[in-house]
Amino acid sequence: MLKIDGLEVTFSRAGADPVRAVRGVSFEVAQGESYGIVGESGSGKSTVLRAICGLAPTTGGQITLEGTPLPAPRSPAFYRRVQMVFQDPYASLHPRHTVDTVLSEPLAIQGFERREARIEAALTDVGLGPDFRFRYPHQLSGGQRQRVAVARALILEPQILLLDEPTSALDASIQAEVLNLLDRLRAERGLTYVMVSHDLAVISHMCERLLVMQHGQAVEELSREALRARAASTDYTRRLLKASVGYTREDAPA
Amino acid sequence: MTMTRDWLLSERPASRRQARIGQIYRTWLAFRGNGLALFGACIVLALVVVAILAPWLAPHDPLIGDLNHTRLLPPLTEGYWLGTDEQGRDILSRLLHGARITLAVVALVAVIATPVGLLVGTTAGYFGGWVDTVLMRITDIVLAFPKLILALAFVAALGPGIENAIIAISITAWPPYARLARAETLTIRNSDFIAATKLQGASSARIIWKHVVPLCLSSVIVRVTLDMAGIILTAAGLGFLGLGAQPPQPEWGAMIAGGRNFLVDYWWVATMPGLAIFTVSLGFNLLGDGLRDVLDPRGRK
Numbered sequence: 316m317l318k319i320d321g322l323e324v325t326f327s328r329a330g331a332d333p334v335r336a337v338r339g340v341s342f343e344v345a346q347g348e349s350y351g352i353v354g355e356s357g358s359g360k361s362t363v364l365r366a367i368c369g370l371a372p373t374t375g376g377q378i379t380l381e382g383t384p385l386p387a388p389r390s391p392a393f394y395r396r397v398q399m400v401f402q403d404p405y406a407s408l409h410p411r412h413t414v415d416t417v418l419s420e421p422l423a424i425q426g427f428e429r430r431e432a433r434i435e436a437a438l439t440d441v442g443l444g445p446d447f448r449f450r451y452p453h454q455l456s457g458g459q460r461q462r463v464a465v466a467r468a469l470i471l472e473p474q475i476l477l478l479d480e481p482t483s484a485l486d487a488s489i490q491a492e493v494l495n496l497l498d499r500l501r502a503e504r505g506l507t508y509v510m511v512s513h514d515l516a517v518i519s520h521m522c523e524r525l526l527v528m529q530h531g532q533a534v535e536e537l538s539r540e541a542l543r544a545r546a547a548s549t550d551y552t553r554r555l556l557k558a559s560v561g562y563t564r565e566d567a568p569a
Numbered sequence: 570m571t572m573t574r575d576w577l578l579s580e581r582p583a584s585r586r587q588a589r590i591g592q593i594y595r596t597w598l599a600f601r602g603n604g605l606a607l608f609g610a611c612i613v614l615a616l617v618v619v620a621i622l623a624p625w626l627a628p629h630d631p632l633i634g635d636l637n638h639t640r641l642l643p644p645l646t647e648g649y650w651l652g653t654d655e656q657g658r659d660i661l662s663r664l665l666h667g668a669r670i671t672l673a674v675v676a677l678v679a680v681i682a683t684p685v686g687l688l689v690g691t692t693a694g695y696f697g698g699w700v701d702t703v704l705m706r707i708t709d710i711v712l713a714f715p716k717l718i719l720a721l722a723f724v725a726a727l728g729p730g731i732e733n734a735i736i737a738i739s740i741t742a743w744p745p746y747a748r749l750a751r752a753e754t755l756t757i758r759n760s761d762f763i764a765a766t767k768l769q770g771a772s773s774a775r776i777i778w779k780h781v782v783p784l785c786l787s788s789v790i791v792r793v794t795l796d797m798a799g800i801i802l803t804a805a806g807l808g809f810l811g812l813g814a815q816p817p818q819p820e821w822g823a824m825i826a827g828g829r830n831f832l833v834d835y836w837w838v839a840t841m842p843g844l845a846i847f848t849v850s851l852g853f854n855l856l857g858d859g860l861r862d863v864l865d866p867r868g869r870k
Contacts, residue, residue, distance in 0.1 A: 370764055391770030399768055407761035411783050413588050420779075421769035446581045449588035454580055467765065 323375030349508040351522030359531035398468035399477040404460035458489035478510040515559040606859015612852025627662035634658035663819035681739040686746025694754025712744040734813040753785040787864035794857035798850035
């Protein structure tokens, strides 16, 4: 469904060397699949997502959605099919907008009908009642904010949801809640996920396949089974897997 | 009473209106705690009331005096509590009518300069690149002119009068607001909530108007309020130099200019309008400081 072929993202800034954030990354996501991208900080995994939705410049390679290359800048129709949830729920909601404003904005832009009903349905879908509709972000907890962000992304009824570390800014108990919510929504609506995380446990819970990235390049692609069996073929992935277990006594220098 | 209070401060408002009013009420509660700001607000409010009610409050005609009987009466004379000027006009009545002119200057400059500054600043900051360069260089050029001198040149070209003074002051007043709005815009244009709005297919105009401007507005309002004192002083300065309001209009600056010829013998003629300018400027400054504490999101945390 979504195919990324040799994607290159280079940020050029005046007076500084250009930064090659993504260098020739290719992968393909099938309809209804949940695809994970893991890597350490600065590996370019978030930039891949931002390039897909047009927030980062594509300087090489091609992104195609169902066989058609995506235009730059992206068309409004594209945003009905692909939406994104950001990492930090404290930064992704406008501080002066109520939940109601946040949710009605996309509907107004895209010219949807039955807005009132859609807003109430969206809030119920993400497990927030109509009680929350007229609250400001400062009246919400982190988990509630992220639910609002998910509702905002889903209110346009997209087919593909790009998730940029959707739980890393939340504490552990709420992480599980939001992940279960995302799992349920995917099952109910047949959504396709592309999820970025540095947390292998989250990825192995959520995703059927995953891509390991390092320094802007794809290192290897693994299936969930291979990940759980720790059957990695490259050194880097093996180290990443080991690091995800946590610090053990054997690591200590003798 | 407690029921209304609970309704206003409810954490789960039931309608758009309740959410908005609740937010305003919270701001008011924060503002109310600041005594000096409240005092400033009272002065500004008093200015507005006096300007509206001037014809009913003023005991005498502000433009025509009695040259035979009431010339240069000292303050606290029966019926002329602030004294009279060299044409026998009651100074109190002139001050009350002058409040209208002062308020008109302040309001019109705010209405003209603030939107221009906001528009230029947010556009420059949001788009960046050459749009930013062009707009901000224009701003720099206007900013490079000394305010009063440019206003003087302008009034000299257009002819003296209060309308031209207002235009002249507005032209020199917007650049600081543009600077401020641009700086605010730069800090928010790369934030996730702007990116999220882009991802909904919003146009740049919509993002600037609905998402960027509301966040710049509070700091610009604070700045405008603090500048009001300066604007009043500039208008009074133009009046003092004979380029603002024309006689016999009771503009405060022009009144000081009239009284300066005999300042030593008849001190009250220049002093009373001076006190009025001082009080109103102080009021705006105190109000501005209070608004900054309440509206500026950085100040609150």
